[in-house]
Amino acid sequence: xxxxxxxxxxxxxxxxxxxxxxxxxxxxxxxxxxxxxxxxxxxxxxxxxxxxxxxxxxxxxxxxxxxxxxxxxxxxxxxxxxxxxxxxxxxxxxxxxxxxxxxxxxxxxxxxxxxxxxxxxxxxxxxxxxxxxxxxxxxxxxxxxxxxxxxxxxxxxxxxxxxxxxxxxxxxxxxxxxxxxxxxxxxxxxxxxxxxxxxxxxxxxxxxxxxxxxxxxxxxxxxxxxxxxxxxxxxxxxxxxxxxxxxxxxxxxxxxxxxxxxxxxxxxxxxxxxxxxxxxxxxxxxxxxxxxxxxxxxxxxxxxxxxx
Amino acid sequence: xxxxxxxxxxxxxxxxxxxxxxxxxxxxxxxxxxxxxxxxxxxxxxxxxxxxxxxxxxxxxxxxxxxxxxxxxxxxxxxxxxxxxxxxxxxxxxxxxxxxxxxxxxxxxxxxxxxxxxxxxxxxxxxxxxxxxxxxxxxxxxxxxxxxxxxxxxxxxxxxxxxxxxxxxxxxxxxxxxxxxxxxxxxxxxxxxxxxxxxxxxxxxxxxxxxxxxxxxxxxxxxxxxxxxxxxxxxxxxxxxxxxxxxxxxxxxxxxxxxxxxxxxxxxxxxxxxxxxxx
Numbered sequence: 001x002x003x004x005x006x007x008x009x010x011x012x013x014x015x016x017x018x019x020x021x022x023x024x025x026x027x028x029x030x031x032x033x034x035x036x037x038x039x040x041x042x043x044x045x046x047x048x049x050x051x052x053x054x055x056x057x058x059x060x061x062x063x064x065x066x067x068x069x070x071x072x073x074x075x076x077x078x079x080x081x082x083x084x085x086x087x088x089x090x091x092x093x094x095x096x097x098x099x100x101x102x103x104x105x106x107x108x109x110x111x112x113x114x115x116x117x118x119x120x121x122x123x124x125x126x127x128x129x130x131x132x133x134x135x136x137x138x139x140x141x142x143x144x145x146x147x148x149x150x151x152x153x154x155x156x157x158x159x160x161x162x163x164x165x166x167x168x169x170x171x172x173x174x175x176x177x178x179x180x181x182x183x184x185x186x187x188x189x190x191x192x193x194x195x196x197x198x199x200x201x202x203x204x205x206x207x208x209x210x211x212x213x214x215x216x217x218x219x220x221x222x223x224x225x226x227x228x229x230x231x232x233x234x235x236x237x238x239x240x241x242x243x244x245x246x247x248x249x250x251x252x253x254x255x256x257x258x259x260x261x262x263x264x265x266x267x268x269x270x271x272x273x274x275x276x277x278x279x280x281x282x283x284x285x286x287x288x289x290x291x292x293x294x295x296x297x298x299x300x301x302x303x304x305x306x307x308x
Numbered sequence: 309x310x311x312x313x314x315x316x317x318x319x320x321x322x323x324x325x326x327x328x329x330x331x332x333x334x335x336x337x338x339x340x341x342x343x344x345x346x347x348x349x350x351x352x353x354x355x356x357x358x359x360x361x362x363x364x365x366x367x368x369x370x371x372x373x374x375x376x377x378x379x380x381x382x383x384x385x386x387x388x389x390x391x392x393x394x395x396x397x398x399x400x401x402x403x404x405x406x407x408x409x410x411x412x413x414x415x416x417x418x419x420x421x422x423x424x425x426x427x428x429x430x431x432x433x434x435x436x437x438x439x440x441x442x443x444x445x446x447x448x449x450x451x452x453x454x455x456x457x458x459x460x461x462x463x464x465x466x467x468x469x470x471x472x473x474x475x476x477x478x479x480x481x482x483x484x485x486x487x488x489x490x491x492x493x494x495x496x497x498x499x500x501x502x503x504x505x506x507x508x509x510x511x512x513x514x515x516x517x518x519x520x521x522x523x524x525x526x527x528x529x530x531x532x533x534x535x536x537x538x539x540x541x542x543x544x545x546x547x548x549x550x551x552x553x554x555x556x557x558x559x560x561x562x563x564x565x566x567x568x569x570x571x572x573x574x575x576x577x578x579x580x581x582x583x584x585x586x587x
Contacts, residue, residue, distance in 0.1 A: 013491040014406050018418065021403035021462050024395070028459035029425055032433035032440060039435055095329060098322045106323075112574050113330045116337065119570045121520035123542045124562050127555065128336045137552075139339060139355045173332070181578065205318075226427075234429040237522040241542060257431070257523075264435055265527065278435045285432045292427045 037285065040278035056279040070280070072251060073259040074287075076164055080255055081232040083168035084175075089224055091172070092179030093217075097209055099180070100187040111184070115177035122174075126241030129170045133157055157242065160252040167253055171238055175231075179224040186220035187213060226295040233288055236261060256284050337563065344368055344556040351552055368557030372544070375554070378561060380533070381540030385565075388450050388536060389518050392457035393511050399458065400465030401473075401507065405495050407466065408473035409481070419470070425463035430456065431523060441528055448531040456524050461514040472506035473499060509580035512573050519566065537562060 043052045060066050095114065099107050117125060132139045133156055141153040156166040190213060198204070198212050236257030239247050245267045247254035262270070264277025342358055343351050350363035357363070372378060407419050430437075437456060438447070446452040476499055484494045500507075525539040535543070541562040548554040570577075 011410065011412070014410050014412055016492075017402040017406035017495070021399040021422070021466060022418075024399060024455065025422060025425065025459050025462050028437065028440075028455050029430050029433065029462075032436035033428065033430075035436035035439075036433045091329075095326070098325060101322065104319070104322060108578075110326045110330060111578060114333050115574070115578070116567075116570070117333060119516050119520075119566050120337075120563060121538045121541075121566070122522060123520075123538055123545070124340075124559055125336075127545055127559055128340050131552075131555070132336055132339060137352065137355060142355070230427060230429060234431050236431070237520075240522065240526075260434075261523075274435045274439070281432045281435060285428070288428065288432070 033285075036278045037282050038278075039275055040282045043275050044273075056275055057282075060276070060279050060283070066276075069251070069254070069259060070283070073254045073256050076253065077233055077235075077255040079164060080168045080171070080235065081229060083165065084172060084228045084232055085225065087169065088172040088176050089179050089221070089228065092176050092224070093183050093221070095176070095180045096183035096187055097213070100184055111181070114180060117174040118177040120174070122237035123241045125170060125174050126238050129173075130157060130242050133166070158249060160249050163243070163249060164253045167238060167242060170242070171235070174238075178227070182220050182224055183217055186217040190216050222295065222299050225299075226292065229291045229295075230288055233284060233291070256280065256287075260284065340556055340559050340563070344553075344560040348553055351556070365553070368551075368553030368555075369561070371548070371551060371554040372557045372561060375548070376540065376544045376558065377532070377535075378537070378540065378558075381535050381537040382565065384450060384534055385519060385537040388453045388457065389515060391450075391454045392461065392518050393514055395454065395458040396461035396465050396514055397507050397511060400462050400510065401469050401500060401503070402495070403462070404466045404469035404473055405499060408470040409499075419466075422463055422466045425460070426467060430460045434523070434527060438527055446528075448529050448534055450529065450534055452528045453524055453534075453536070456528065457514075457518045457521075461510075461518070464513065465510045468510055469503060469506055472503045476502050508576050512577045512580055515569065515573070516566070519569075537565070 040056050041051060041053060042049050043056065044050075060070055098104070099111060131137055135141065135153075135155045135158075141150060144150050144153045154162060156162040194212060194216075195208065198208050203211055234257055235255060239253050239255055239258050240261070243253050245258060245262050245265075247258045260277055260280040263280055264272055264274055266272030339355065343355060345359040345365065346357075346363045347365040347367070350357070350359070350365075354363075359365075403422065407415060407422075441447040441452045446455070480498055481494050484498050489497070520538055521536075522538050522542060525536045526542075529535070530539065541558050544558050545555050548558070
């Protein structure tokens with residue numbers, strides 16, 4: 001060790017402060033992320049890992065067996081997302097709008113109660129709804145019977161045409177608390193002067209919501225949209241807990257997360273294939289990246305103009 | 309004050325909507341809990357009835373406690389959650405302090421690098437994470453889960469904590485420097501105590517997803533002795549599908565710890581979200 005040259009002394013403490021976080025983050029998150037992308041260009045032949053270029057992707061998109069499953073999962077995942085956007089976020093906004101009205105009593109109590117499902121695990125939520133909707137137990141048919149709508153009942157989770165929508169709605173039920181809270185916070189941060197100025201011009205009640213509050217909370221709506229997008233396109237737990245890795249009936253609830261799990265980990269007689277799994281993970285990565293970029297460059301930039 | 313006539317109607321309507329929604333929210337949890345205390349016959353004959361002397365039974369809980377190792381699972385979940393939270397808070401606060409306090413080359417770049425992980429889910433890298441854990445012999449250990457959850461929680465923690473640390477007064481830190489405190493002492497003695505509220509917010513945000521995660525325990529630590537409560541109840545329920553008493557009791561037992569945590573921390577959690585920490 002020679003004596004260091006006389007330059008401004010190195011501030012070692014900065015490195016010491018940064019090192020643990022950067023090391024763990026790089027080693028356990030960033031490196032595996034890129035390693036997974038890399039592995040999607042490899043395959044195992046005779047117990048050796050060889051580079052095969054884009055072949056995995058050719059199989060994934062070209063081979064009918066694989067591509068059918070992939071597009072099915074992607075279509076289901078998109079529908080899953082659409083339901084969240086159409087049901088979860090509007091309900092969340094409506095609840096937040098009601099909760100944020102001044103002089104509403106018990107609002108803290110309502111908020112805490114509506115947030116309860118969000119803290120439960122998917123395993124609990126998945127099984128609880130499975131039991132409640134089950135034709136064996138008869139809670140759902142019994143309740144529909146009580147209001148004279150028994151003909152509406154079907155074993156929703158067991159029918160191909162309803163299962164995915166039902167699970168999406170269960171997920172909406174679970175996560176409505178998050179958009180509600182974020183929008184509620186945004187509504188509270190709107191300055192009173194703006195609302196009072198509106199009142200002077202005769203804009204109150206519902207029209208105040210549509211004309212003043214809604215444009216002002218658009219940035220928060222953007223945030224909940226992108227959170228929903230990322231959350232939905234890497235969802236897995238609820239489908240796995242309720243329908244198993246096969247995402248039945250007949251793959252009708254299969255989404256990208258369950259598809260990747262099955263491919264990578266294997267199920268029943270099919271062996272797991274980490275390289276095809278990586279290829280699916282790469283596809284998910286690209287999808288999420290596109291969504292995030294659309295949000296960051298298309299949406300958020302324009303929304304900035306609305307902020308005060 | 310203004311328009312008292314219509315506002316009474318509006319208030320009633322608002323409470324009506326909220327009460328209906330709260331019922332929709334709590335009903336499934338309520339049904340699971342009451343039925344876990346009933347005999348099998350009562351569960352099917354009168355699913356919505358409260359347990360009474362005739363129908364009360366703890367048979368489900370007996371099965372769960374006899375068959376499943378729930379205390380072990382609970383302990384594993386506790387260790388994983390607590391250790392991950394400690395590491396996220398310690399490492400996250402240290403990095404946040406470095407980014408917020410010092411001007412050095414690459415500061416912005418480092419901040420952006422650490423922020424990448426806020427939007428990109430760590431699950432995408434699962435294949436390589438598993439390979440790495442197998443190679444290092446960490447598979448089927450709680451350590452594997454702790455490392456993954458720490459990496460997952462760090463980006464948001466650094467982001468939230470550094471914005472709070474920018475608000476800590478410079479005079480205070482400079483006074484410390486004049487008194488001869490080292491940078492480490494300034495961080496641990498002066499800054500950390502001041503950002504405690506932000507640390508609590510970060511802790512509460514991370515606690516629930518870690519406790520509830522199914523994906524990583526399933527892939528990295530499925531062995532019996534390292535199962536977390538979430539994975540343990542999933543497997544248990546899968547095995548006892550037809551034993552409704554046991555399933556309902558297992559669900560109730562899985563709900564209980566989270567509910568207790570929620571009751572303790574709900575104020576912190578809601579304040580954290582509504583204070584705009586995630587904006």
